[in-house]
Amino acid sequence: MKFYKITDLEQLTGIKAHTIRIWEKRYNLIEPARTDTNIRRYDDAQVKKLLNVSTLLSQGYKISKIAQLKDKEINATILGLQQGHGEDVINKTFVNDLASAMLEFNETAFEKTFSAAVNRLGLYEAMLQVFYPLLYKIGVMWASDTAMPVQEHFASAIIKRKLSAAIDGLPTPAKRKKKFLLCLPPNEYHEIALLFSNYIIKAKGYETIYLGPNVPYENINEVLKYIKPNYLITFFIAGQNEKDLKEVIKHNISLSQKELTVLIGGSAENLKKIKIQKNTQLLHTPADLLNFL
Numbered sequence: 001m002k003f004y005k006i007t008d009l010e011q012l013t014g015i016k017a018h019t020i021r022i023w024e025k026r027y028n029l030i031e032p033a034r035t036d037t038n039i040r041r042y043d044d045a046q047v048k049k050l051l052n053v054s055t056l057l058s059q060g061y062k063i064s065k066i067a068q069l070k071d072k073e074i075n076a077t078i079l080g081l082q083q084g085h086g087e088d089v090i091n092k093t094f095v096n097d098l099a100s101a102m103l104e105f106n107e108t109a110f111e112k113t114f115s116a117a118v119n120r121l122g123l124y125e126a127m128l129q130v131f132y133p134l135l136y137k138i139g140v141m142w143a144s145d146t147a148m149p150v151q152e153h154f155a156s157a158i159i160k161r162k163l164s165a166a167i168d169g170l171p172t173p174a175k176r177k178k179k180f181l182l183c184l185p186p187n188e189y190h191e192i193a194l195l196f197s198n199y200i201i202k203a204k205g206y207e208t209i210y211l212g213p214n215v216p217y218e219n220i221n222e223v224l225k226y227i228k229p230n231y232l233i234t235f236f237i238a239g240q241n242e243k244d245l246k247e248v249i250k251h252n253i254s255l256s257q258k259e260l261t262v263l264i265g266g267s268a269e270n271l272k273k274i275k276i277q278k279n280t281q282l283l284h285t286p287a288d289l290l291n292f293l
Contacts, residue, residue, distance in 0.1 A: 003033070003041040012047060012099060012137050013054045020050070027067035029053070044103045051096040052078050058092060087129070090120070094130045099137060102155045110158055123166055124203075127196055128286065131159055135192065156192060163195040170199070173207040178293075181229040183211035183220055190237040193265055197233050197289055204293045230259055231292065233283075236266035236274070263292065 006017045023029040030049060032040040052074050056066050066074065078093060094117045101109035117126040134155065180201050182194055191213050201208050209227055211220070224232065264274060265283035276282065283289050 003043060004047055006032075006040050006042070009042055009047060009050055013050045015050060015054055015057075023063060023067070027063065029063075029067050047103055048100045049074065051099055055089075055092055055096050059089060087121075091117075091129045091133075095133050095137070098130070098134045098155070102134075102151045105151075105154055107154075107158065110155065111162075114158065114162060118162075123163075123199065124286075135159075156190075159192055160195055163192070163199055167195070167199050167202060170202045171205075173202060174205045176207060178206045178231065179227065179229040180206060180208045180231045180233055181211070181220075181223060181227065182208055182233045183215040183223075184213040185220070185234055185236070186214055186216055188235065188238055189213045190235070193235050193237070194233070196286065197265075197283075200286060200289055201293065206293065224260065228259075231261050231263055233263045233265070233289075235283075236264065236270040261292075263289065265289075 004012075006020060009015070009020060010017045020030075024031065030042070030046045032042045032046065035041060049071060053063070053066055055078055056074070057063065061077075069077070078096075094113055097113045098110060101107075101113060114131075117130045120126075121129060135152075182198050182201075184191065184194055194210075194213070198208050198210050209223070209229065211223065220232075260279060262280045263283050264271070264280060265288075268284075271282050271284065274280075274282065281288075281292075
């Protein structure tokens with residue numbers, strides 16, 4: 001069984017650490033184990049309970065009332081929120097259900113919630129409203145911190161598989177006027193944003209060449225010269241040295257092709273470090289990519 005620090009709970013649930021401590025003392029909401037040095041340790045069941053509590057609080061429930069409910073009653077109340085409530089409520093419930101399934105490595109439950117979110121919202125909106133918020137909770141999305149790498153890998157693997165299947169289900173691109181090359185540079189492995197970009201572009205009917213993660217710069221330049229795309233899309237999500245990032249496009253990617261525009265996404269911290277050139281643009285959100293289609 002994995003144990004979590006109170007800072008992990010804060011990141012996953014959005015509930016401040018000092019608030020969790022108060023609830024433990026005042027309401028006996030959860031009772032963490034302690035290390036030999038008296039540091040709190042929480043298990044999966046306690047994290048799941050706090051995820052549900054977070055959902056109920058967002059809908060106006062008082063913590064004093066929630067604390068009186070048994071776990072089964074809390075779960076039943078959560079299920080009731082999914083009936084006839086607004087999108088914000090339902091999306092938050094989706095996120096917390098996915099997080100709970102992730103903590104248990106419950107692939108069946110994760111895929112069931114994934115499908116429910118996509119059926120309700122469509123893949124594009126589900127990515128924005130549900131899956132990115134989930135990944136943000138565990139330190140991924142367009143950022144880089146990974147507080148719980150095993151659970152992250154489990155959730156990311158399923159999402160990548162689902163995105164790949166959705167891409168395979170798209171019709172053959174009909175619009176040939178724009179061609180996009182998509183790849184991640186060396187030592188970049190967080191592929192979800194790149195896959196989602198591929199889905200967005202192909203769904204709009206444009207041609208893509210997908211190279212995937214961790215591609216050496218010399219290989220990227222070889223492909224650029226051979227296929228002459230209109231756009232190169234890449235992401236810098238892992239922690240990067242500021243000096244290297246400021247010059248990375250200038251020195252490592254050939255910009256001799258006059259019609260090439262380099263679109264760069266990544267963590268907010270990395271995007272601040274990148275030196276923008278005449279034919280480069282930053283992608284802060286998926287909506288920025290849509291502007292080029």
